[in-house]
Amino acid sequence: MAANLVEDSCTENPATYDRFQELKAFDESKAGVKGLVDAGITKVPRIFRLQNKDQNPVKPIQTHFSIPVIDLGLGNIERRRDEVIAGVQKAAGEVGFFQVVNHGVPQRVLDEMLAAARGFHELPDEVKKGYYTRELLKKVKYGSNFDLYQSSYANWRDTLFCVMGPEPLDPQELPLVCRDITMEYSKQIHKLGTTLFELLSQALGLKPDHLLGLDCAKGHCLLSHYYPACPEPEVTMGTTKHSDPDFLTILLQDNIGGLQVFHQNQWIDVPSVPGALVINIGDLLQLISNDKFKSVEHRVLANYVGPRVSVACFFTPHLYPSTRIYGPIKELLSEENPPVYRDTSVQDFISYYDSKGLDEKSALTHFKLQR
Protein backbone atom coordinates (compact mmCIF):
# COMPACT_ATOMS: atom_id res chain seq x y z
CA MET A 1 0.00 0.00 0.00
CA ALA A 2 2.66 2.46 1.04
CA ALA A 3 4.62 1.54 -2.07
CA ASN A 4 1.71 2.46 -4.43
CA LEU A 5 1.24 5.69 -2.63
CA VAL A 6 4.84 6.71 -2.93
CA GLU A 7 5.12 5.70 -6.59
CA ASP A 8 2.27 8.15 -7.25
CA SER A 9 4.09 10.85 -5.35
CA CYS A 10 6.99 10.79 -7.79
CA THR A 11 4.85 12.34 -10.50
CA GLU A 12 5.43 16.02 -10.91
CA ASN A 13 1.87 17.22 -10.37
CA PRO A 14 1.97 19.39 -7.24
CA ALA A 15 -1.83 19.46 -7.08
CA THR A 16 -1.97 15.79 -6.18
CA TYR A 17 0.91 15.94 -3.72
CA ASP A 18 0.06 16.25 -0.05
CA ARG A 19 3.42 16.11 1.69
CA PHE A 20 2.05 15.64 5.17
CA GLN A 21 -0.14 12.72 4.07
CA GLU A 22 2.85 11.12 2.34
CA LEU A 23 4.98 11.48 5.45
CA LYS A 24 2.21 10.06 7.59
CA ALA A 25 1.66 7.08 5.29
CA PHE A 26 5.39 6.36 5.37
CA ASP A 27 5.54 6.77 9.16
CA GLU A 28 2.48 4.61 9.76
CA SER A 29 3.84 1.81 7.57
CA LYS A 30 6.46 1.38 10.35
CA ALA A 31 8.54 -0.39 7.72
CA GLY A 32 11.13 2.34 7.15
CA VAL A 33 13.03 3.00 3.95
CA LYS A 34 13.87 -0.69 3.82
CA GLY A 35 10.13 -1.38 3.55
CA LEU A 36 9.94 0.77 0.41
CA VAL A 37 12.89 -0.96 -1.18
CA ASP A 38 11.50 -4.39 -0.30
CA ALA A 39 8.20 -3.35 -1.92
CA GLY A 40 10.13 -2.88 -5.15
CA ILE A 41 10.04 0.89 -5.72
CA THR A 42 12.17 2.04 -8.64
CA LYS A 43 11.94 5.79 -8.06
CA VAL A 44 12.73 7.78 -4.94
CA PRO A 45 9.43 9.10 -3.49
CA ARG A 46 9.04 12.86 -3.36
CA ILE A 47 9.30 13.14 0.43
CA PHE A 48 12.94 12.01 0.11
CA ARG A 49 13.87 14.28 -2.79
CA LEU A 50 16.32 17.11 -2.29
CA GLN A 51 14.59 20.46 -2.43
CA ASN A 52 16.90 22.61 -4.48
CA LYS A 53 19.95 22.43 -6.64
CA ASP A 54 22.56 23.46 -4.10
CA GLN A 55 21.61 20.64 -1.77
CA ASN A 56 22.56 18.16 -4.49
CA PRO A 57 25.42 15.92 -3.45
CA VAL A 58 28.42 17.15 -5.37
CA LYS A 59 31.17 14.72 -6.19
CA PRO A 60 34.21 15.18 -3.92
CA ILE A 61 36.83 17.39 -5.53
CA GLN A 62 40.22 15.75 -6.08
CA THR A 63 42.39 16.50 -3.08
CA HIS A 64 45.51 15.15 -1.48
CA PHE A 65 44.06 15.68 1.96
CA SER A 66 42.96 12.59 3.87
CA ILE A 67 41.36 12.14 7.28
CA PRO A 68 44.14 11.42 9.84
CA VAL A 69 44.55 7.86 11.13
CA ILE A 70 45.99 7.63 14.64
CA ASP A 71 47.56 4.46 16.01
CA LEU A 72 46.55 4.36 19.68
CA GLY A 73 48.81 1.34 20.25
CA LEU A 74 46.64 0.39 23.20
CA GLY A 75 48.23 -1.94 25.65
CA ASN A 76 51.32 0.10 24.97
CA ILE A 77 50.02 3.65 24.90
CA GLU A 78 52.17 4.93 27.77
CA ARG A 79 55.40 4.57 25.78
CA ARG A 80 54.03 6.76 22.98
CA ARG A 81 51.60 8.89 24.95
CA ASP A 82 53.08 12.28 23.97
CA GLU A 83 53.09 11.37 20.30
CA VAL A 84 49.46 10.16 20.48
CA ILE A 85 48.37 13.33 22.31
CA ALA A 86 50.06 15.48 19.66
CA GLY A 87 48.23 13.56 16.92
CA VAL A 88 44.88 13.90 18.70
CA GLN A 89 45.46 17.62 19.28
CA LYS A 90 46.19 18.30 15.62
CA ALA A 91 43.33 16.16 14.30
CA ALA A 92 40.72 17.45 16.78
CA GLY A 93 41.81 21.05 16.31
CA GLU A 94 42.28 21.18 12.55
CA VAL A 95 39.90 18.59 11.12
CA GLY A 96 37.49 17.54 13.87
CA PHE A 97 37.49 14.02 12.45
CA PHE A 98 40.03 11.19 12.69
CA GLN A 99 40.21 7.42 12.65
CA VAL A 100 41.84 5.29 15.32
CA VAL A 101 43.47 1.88 14.94
CA ASN A 102 44.85 -0.39 17.67
CA HIS A 103 42.11 1.04 19.85
CA GLY A 104 41.65 -2.06 21.96
CA VAL A 105 38.19 -3.11 20.74
CA PRO A 106 38.63 -6.63 19.32
CA GLN A 107 37.88 -7.16 15.62
CA ARG A 108 35.41 -9.90 16.56
CA VAL A 109 33.37 -7.38 18.53
CA LEU A 110 33.35 -4.90 15.62
CA ASP A 111 32.33 -7.57 13.11
CA GLU A 112 29.60 -8.98 15.35
CA MET A 113 28.21 -5.53 16.12
CA LEU A 114 27.88 -4.63 12.43
CA ALA A 115 26.33 -8.03 11.66
CA ALA A 116 23.84 -7.68 14.53
CA ALA A 117 22.87 -4.13 13.51
CA ARG A 118 22.16 -5.44 10.03
CA GLY A 119 20.39 -8.45 11.54
CA PHE A 120 17.98 -6.18 13.39
CA HIS A 121 17.05 -4.16 10.32
CA GLU A 122 16.59 -7.34 8.30
CA LEU A 123 14.17 -8.91 10.80
CA PRO A 124 10.65 -9.56 9.51
CA ASP A 125 8.59 -6.33 9.49
CA GLU A 126 6.21 -7.75 12.06
CA VAL A 127 8.99 -8.13 14.64
CA LYS A 128 10.61 -4.75 13.88
CA LYS A 129 7.32 -2.89 14.10
CA GLY A 130 7.14 -3.70 17.79
CA TYR A 131 10.10 -1.36 18.31
CA TYR A 132 8.88 1.45 16.05
CA THR A 133 8.04 4.61 17.97
CA ARG A 134 8.64 8.38 18.10
CA GLU A 135 8.26 8.44 21.87
CA LEU A 136 11.02 10.60 23.30
CA LEU A 137 11.63 8.68 26.50
CA LYS A 138 11.86 5.17 25.07
CA LYS A 139 15.35 3.72 25.66
CA VAL A 140 15.26 1.30 22.75
CA LYS A 141 13.47 2.37 19.61
CA TYR A 142 13.56 1.83 15.89
CA GLY A 143 12.47 4.46 13.42
CA SER A 144 13.21 6.27 10.24
CA ASN A 145 14.19 9.94 10.24
CA PHE A 146 13.85 11.24 13.80
CA ASP A 147 13.09 14.65 12.20
CA LEU A 148 10.70 13.29 9.55
CA TYR A 149 8.03 15.97 10.08
CA GLN A 150 10.50 18.86 10.55
CA SER A 151 13.02 18.35 7.77
CA SER A 152 12.66 19.67 4.23
CA TYR A 153 13.38 16.21 2.82
CA ALA A 154 13.63 12.79 4.43
CA ASN A 155 16.84 10.74 4.46
CA TRP A 156 17.35 7.33 2.89
CA ARG A 157 18.06 5.72 6.25
CA ASP A 158 16.51 3.70 9.11
CA THR A 159 17.89 3.68 12.66
CA LEU A 160 17.77 1.59 15.82
CA PHE A 161 18.44 3.88 18.81
CA CYS A 162 19.51 2.52 22.24
CA VAL A 163 20.30 4.54 25.36
CA MET A 164 23.10 2.60 27.07
CA GLY A 165 24.15 4.79 30.01
CA PRO A 166 24.64 6.15 32.61
CA GLU A 167 21.89 3.89 33.88
CA PRO A 168 22.72 0.39 32.59
CA LEU A 169 20.17 -0.75 30.03
CA ASP A 170 18.27 -3.91 30.95
CA PRO A 171 19.44 -6.30 28.20
CA GLN A 172 15.88 -7.70 27.98
CA GLU A 173 14.85 -4.42 26.36
CA LEU A 174 17.11 -5.13 23.39
CA PRO A 175 15.97 -7.24 20.43
CA LEU A 176 17.39 -10.74 20.82
CA VAL A 177 19.20 -10.58 17.47
CA CYS A 178 21.54 -7.85 18.75
CA ARG A 179 21.22 -8.21 22.54
CA ASP A 180 24.50 -9.71 23.76
CA ILE A 181 26.80 -7.99 21.30
CA THR A 182 25.21 -4.57 21.90
CA MET A 183 25.92 -4.93 25.63
CA GLU A 184 29.49 -6.02 24.95
CA TYR A 185 30.15 -3.38 22.27
CA SER A 186 28.73 -0.64 24.48
CA LYS A 187 31.04 -1.64 27.34
CA GLN A 188 34.12 -1.69 25.11
CA ILE A 189 33.24 1.59 23.38
CA HIS A 190 32.62 3.28 26.71
CA LYS A 191 36.11 2.22 27.78
CA LEU A 192 37.61 3.58 24.57
CA GLY A 193 35.59 6.79 25.01
CA THR A 194 37.09 7.21 28.48
CA THR A 195 40.61 6.82 27.04
CA LEU A 196 39.83 9.34 24.30
CA PHE A 197 38.51 11.92 26.78
CA GLU A 198 41.74 11.51 28.75
CA LEU A 199 43.82 12.10 25.63
CA LEU A 200 41.61 15.03 24.58
CA SER A 201 41.96 16.59 28.05
CA GLN A 202 45.73 16.38 27.77
CA ALA A 203 45.58 17.72 24.21
CA LEU A 204 43.91 20.80 25.74
CA GLY A 205 46.75 21.08 28.26
CA LEU A 206 44.50 19.92 31.12
CA LYS A 207 44.82 17.05 33.59
CA PRO A 208 43.82 13.68 32.04
CA ASP A 209 40.61 13.45 34.08
CA HIS A 210 39.34 16.97 33.34
CA LEU A 211 36.74 16.14 30.66
CA LEU A 212 35.62 13.03 32.54
CA GLY A 213 35.12 15.29 35.58
CA LEU A 214 32.70 17.33 33.46
CA ASP A 215 30.64 14.17 32.86
CA CYS A 216 31.65 13.98 29.20
CA ALA A 217 31.53 10.17 29.24
CA LYS A 218 28.60 9.87 31.62
CA GLY A 219 25.79 9.32 29.10
CA HIS A 220 26.04 7.39 25.87
CA CYS A 221 23.73 5.94 23.25
CA LEU A 222 24.12 3.74 20.19
CA LEU A 223 22.53 4.47 16.82
CA SER A 224 22.58 1.54 14.41
CA HIS A 225 21.99 3.02 10.97
CA TYR A 226 20.85 1.07 7.93
CA TYR A 227 21.11 2.72 4.48
CA PRO A 228 19.29 0.55 1.94
CA ALA A 229 20.44 0.45 -1.69
CA CYS A 230 18.91 3.44 -3.45
CA PRO A 231 17.51 3.40 -7.01
CA GLU A 232 18.30 7.13 -7.60
CA PRO A 233 21.09 8.11 -5.17
CA GLU A 234 21.66 11.52 -6.79
CA VAL A 235 18.21 12.85 -5.84
CA THR A 236 18.35 12.16 -2.10
CA MET A 237 20.79 11.77 0.81
CA GLY A 238 21.60 9.00 3.31
CA THR A 239 22.15 11.56 6.08
CA THR A 240 21.75 15.31 5.59
CA LYS A 241 24.78 17.43 6.41
CA HIS A 242 24.97 18.17 10.13
CA SER A 243 27.35 18.40 13.04
CA ASP A 244 26.75 16.16 16.06
CA PRO A 245 25.04 17.63 19.16
CA ASP A 246 27.23 15.66 21.60
CA PHE A 247 30.73 15.80 23.10
CA LEU A 248 32.20 13.01 20.99
CA THR A 249 31.06 10.37 18.51
CA ILE A 250 32.72 7.01 17.89
CA LEU A 251 31.55 5.50 14.62
CA LEU A 252 31.88 1.99 13.30
CA GLN A 253 31.24 1.78 9.55
CA ASP A 254 31.21 -1.13 7.11
CA ASN A 255 33.14 -1.04 3.84
CA ILE A 256 30.48 0.48 1.54
CA GLY A 257 31.56 4.13 1.98
CA GLY A 258 29.55 7.34 1.59
CA LEU A 259 30.46 9.26 4.75
CA GLN A 260 31.97 12.66 3.92
CA VAL A 261 33.36 15.52 5.97
CA PHE A 262 33.31 19.19 5.00
CA HIS A 263 36.90 20.36 5.28
CA GLN A 264 38.41 23.51 3.76
CA ASN A 265 35.40 24.08 1.57
CA GLN A 266 35.19 20.63 0.09
CA TRP A 267 33.61 17.28 0.85
CA ILE A 268 36.24 14.70 1.79
CA ASP A 269 35.49 10.96 1.86
CA VAL A 270 36.02 9.12 5.13
CA PRO A 271 37.31 5.85 3.71
CA SER A 272 36.69 2.54 5.35
CA VAL A 273 39.97 1.54 7.05
CA PRO A 274 39.99 -2.12 8.15
CA GLY A 275 39.62 -2.40 11.92
CA ALA A 276 39.41 1.38 12.44
CA LEU A 277 36.85 3.43 14.34
CA VAL A 278 35.96 6.95 13.19
CA ILE A 279 36.08 9.64 15.88
CA ASN A 280 34.53 13.07 15.62
CA ILE A 281 34.26 16.07 17.89
CA GLY A 282 30.68 17.16 18.68
CA ASP A 283 29.24 20.66 19.16
CA LEU A 284 29.37 20.48 22.97
CA LEU A 285 33.09 19.72 22.97
CA GLN A 286 33.73 22.59 20.56
CA LEU A 287 31.77 24.82 22.96
CA ILE A 288 33.57 23.80 26.17
CA SER A 289 36.97 23.78 24.44
CA ASN A 290 36.23 27.38 23.36
CA ASP A 291 36.87 26.50 19.68
CA LYS A 292 40.17 24.68 20.38
CA PHE A 293 38.46 21.60 18.92
CA LYS A 294 36.22 21.66 15.85
CA SER A 295 32.82 20.05 15.40
CA VAL A 296 32.52 19.76 11.65
CA GLU A 297 29.70 19.09 9.23
CA HIS A 298 29.44 15.67 7.72
CA ARG A 299 26.91 13.77 5.63
CA VAL A 300 26.28 10.34 4.13
CA LEU A 301 25.57 9.96 0.41
CA ALA A 302 22.90 7.56 -0.77
CA ASN A 303 24.28 4.78 -2.94
CA TYR A 304 23.17 2.31 -5.63
CA VAL A 305 25.02 -0.28 -3.56
CA GLY A 306 23.66 -1.34 -0.22
CA PRO A 307 22.77 -1.80 2.44
CA ARG A 308 25.40 0.28 4.21
CA VAL A 309 25.48 -0.28 7.97
CA SER A 310 27.08 1.96 10.60
CA VAL A 311 26.90 2.16 14.39
CA ALA A 312 27.40 5.58 15.97
CA CYS A 313 28.07 5.98 19.70
CA PHE A 314 27.15 9.46 20.97
CA PHE A 315 28.64 10.64 24.25
CA THR A 316 26.01 13.11 25.36
CA PRO A 317 24.49 14.48 28.57
CA HIS A 318 20.95 14.90 27.22
CA LEU A 319 19.68 11.38 27.87
CA TYR A 320 19.64 11.60 31.64
CA PRO A 321 18.58 14.41 33.97
CA SER A 322 21.64 16.67 34.10
CA THR A 323 21.61 19.99 35.90
CA ARG A 324 25.07 20.92 34.69
CA ILE A 325 25.70 24.17 32.90
CA TYR A 326 28.24 23.95 30.08
CA GLY A 327 30.44 26.80 28.95
CA PRO A 328 34.05 27.36 27.89
CA ILE A 329 36.43 25.67 30.38
CA LYS A 330 37.83 28.39 32.66
CA GLU A 331 41.39 27.03 32.53
CA LEU A 332 41.44 27.64 28.77
CA LEU A 333 40.49 31.30 29.04
CA SER A 334 42.78 34.31 29.26
CA GLU A 335 42.90 37.88 28.01
CA GLU A 336 44.10 36.62 24.63
CA ASN A 337 41.56 33.79 24.70
CA PRO A 338 38.27 35.28 25.86
CA PRO A 339 35.16 33.05 25.93
CA VAL A 340 33.59 32.57 22.51
CA TYR A 341 30.36 31.05 23.85
CA ARG A 342 27.89 31.75 26.60
CA ASP A 343 27.01 29.13 29.21
CA THR A 344 24.07 26.87 28.45
CA SER A 345 22.10 24.14 30.16
CA VAL A 346 21.97 20.75 28.47
CA GLN A 347 18.22 21.13 27.93
CA ASP A 348 18.55 24.52 26.23
CA PHE A 349 21.27 23.25 23.97
CA ILE A 350 19.38 20.14 22.86
CA SER A 351 16.02 21.86 22.42
CA TYR A 352 17.69 24.47 20.24
CA TYR A 353 19.52 21.77 18.20
CA ASP A 354 16.32 19.75 17.72
CA SER A 355 14.23 22.79 16.80
CA LYS A 356 16.50 23.99 14.02
CA GLY A 357 16.52 20.77 11.91
CA LEU A 358 19.60 18.98 10.56
CA ASP A 359 20.23 21.03 7.45
CA GLU A 360 20.57 24.46 8.98
CA LYS A 361 23.67 26.30 10.12
CA SER A 362 25.53 25.01 13.20
CA ALA A 363 23.64 25.17 16.51
CA LEU A 364 26.78 26.71 17.99
CA THR A 365 26.14 30.04 16.26
CA HIS A 366 23.16 30.50 18.58
CA PHE A 367 25.39 30.24 21.67
CA LYS A 368 28.14 32.57 20.42
CA LEU A 369 28.80 35.67 22.48
CA GLN A 370 28.35 38.92 20.60
CA ARG A 371 31.54 40.93 20.29
Ligand SMILES: O=C(O)CCC(=O)C(=O)O
Ligand atom coordinates in the same frame (compact mmCIF):
# COMPACT_ATOMS: atom_id res chain seq x y z
O1 LIG B 1 26.38 6.63 9.18
C1 LIG B 1 27.36 7.36 9.28
O2 LIG B 1 28.44 7.08 8.76
C2 LIG B 1 27.28 8.68 10.02
C3 LIG B 1 26.08 8.84 10.88
C4 LIG B 1 26.07 10.16 11.59
O3 LIG B 1 26.64 11.13 11.15
C5 LIG B 1 25.38 10.29 12.89
O4 LIG B 1 24.79 9.33 13.40
O5 LIG B 1 25.44 11.41 13.45
Ligand SMILES: [Fe+2]
Ligand atom coordinates in the same frame (compact mmCIF):
# COMPACT_ATOMS: atom_id res chain seq x y z
FE1 LIG C 1 26.81 12.67 12.70
